[in-house]
Amino acid sequence: MEENKKAVVLLSGGLDSSICLYKAIEDGYVPYALCFDYGQRHVKEVECSRRIAEKAGAIFKKIKIDLRQIGGSALTDDIEVPMGRKMEEIARDIPPTYVPARNTIFLSVALSFAEVVDAETIYMGANMIDNPGYPDTTAIYIKAYQELINVAIKKTIKGGKIEIKTPLIRMTKKEIVEEAVRLKVPLELTWSCYLGEEEPCGQCDACRLRAKGFQEAGLTDSLCHKSGSDV
């Protein structure tokens, strides 16, 4: 049954998670794209996620879990999103866009879903190189989560396996953009901006990091024309 092996892919609709979806397909998995409508500032990324999953031929699953019930972040509360920060500022500290335990919640739901659909892998676009501020995107975090999985669910304690794969974790943004090109990810469908306006703002951390990646890879981002060359 090797041909029918399944993977759950955490698909936010951004660049990194979209690459993971295409990587899962390249790796031979039947992909289940899992997207969260969590009360983020805009649902544009949910729509992007749906379109990318469709384009890739993945099964699309949207989960509603309103993290505004908990709050504590610029992405779910009325807290300002930082704009125009330079790379060294982005790297320096945990930004207000940090959502308390968000990836831990998302991975938990992904784990539950993976057990129900009998997937053996969870793909996640975590990256610790160019955006090291978040605690829940590091290799040490993923390792701890894997060890939790190994004792947490019916499937694993019965001898089965669910493995988290984070193919981008040690890549630079340049390498990530190159990987997207190699995998023919529909970049024009991906959405990285923290705001949900018609066009990407070009100034939030997510836009700045994306622009850095495209610039260093020597490519033009057809989606965004606002970022200058001062990233």
Add this chain to the structure above:
Amino acid sequence: MEENKKAVVLLSGGLDSSICLYKAIEDGYVPYALCFDYGQRHVKEVECSRRIAEKAGAIFKKIKIDLRQIGGSALTDDIEVPMGRKMEEIARDIPPTYVPARNTIFLSVALSFAEVVDAETIYMGANMIDNPGYPDTTAIYIKAYQELINVAIKKTIKGGKIEIKTPLIRMTKKEIVEEAVRLKVPLELTWSCYLGEEEPCGQCDACRLRAKGFQEAGLTDSLCHKSGSDV
């Protein structure tokens, strides 16, 4: 500020979690009772949870997260709840009332909430002695979750601490009932039955375990008159 230390208590409205709430208070914490409306078979336990929190003077927080979006359990799907099972059957295997990764999801949300309200402890009524079927109530599971917490959130990677406490984990149901009596837990407000009828059914695993505890402690459960002495 030792007097203002806070704890999040996972409060389902059942016996075990209610004891945890009273234990947290005995231990000197300002208690935040966290209850999940997760699409379980009935919301009676949510109402019980609210009343117990009120009685105990705890802050009550209800989180809605519909696990029927994922399914895979007799508690969230149209799968039959086993009735009239003997203790050795209950102990033998993971029952269909197992909800995939439920406690992992609940702990993740509790972790997020604990970080937002700046609590240093999470109380959870996990117990591995009389109901060993569930994977996510064991000491090894809690230890793995604790190790995840230590690297997962802003607070912990900045040197802070959030500790999971499971005071009942190695108690028998008899000891649990005795602890409830010692702590003056309002037993008549607690709800253990998996079904949500006017009175507890007396036959589901949760009712059977509760009856066993009361019987062995030599006490009468004012809530339930249906369980026989054949537990």
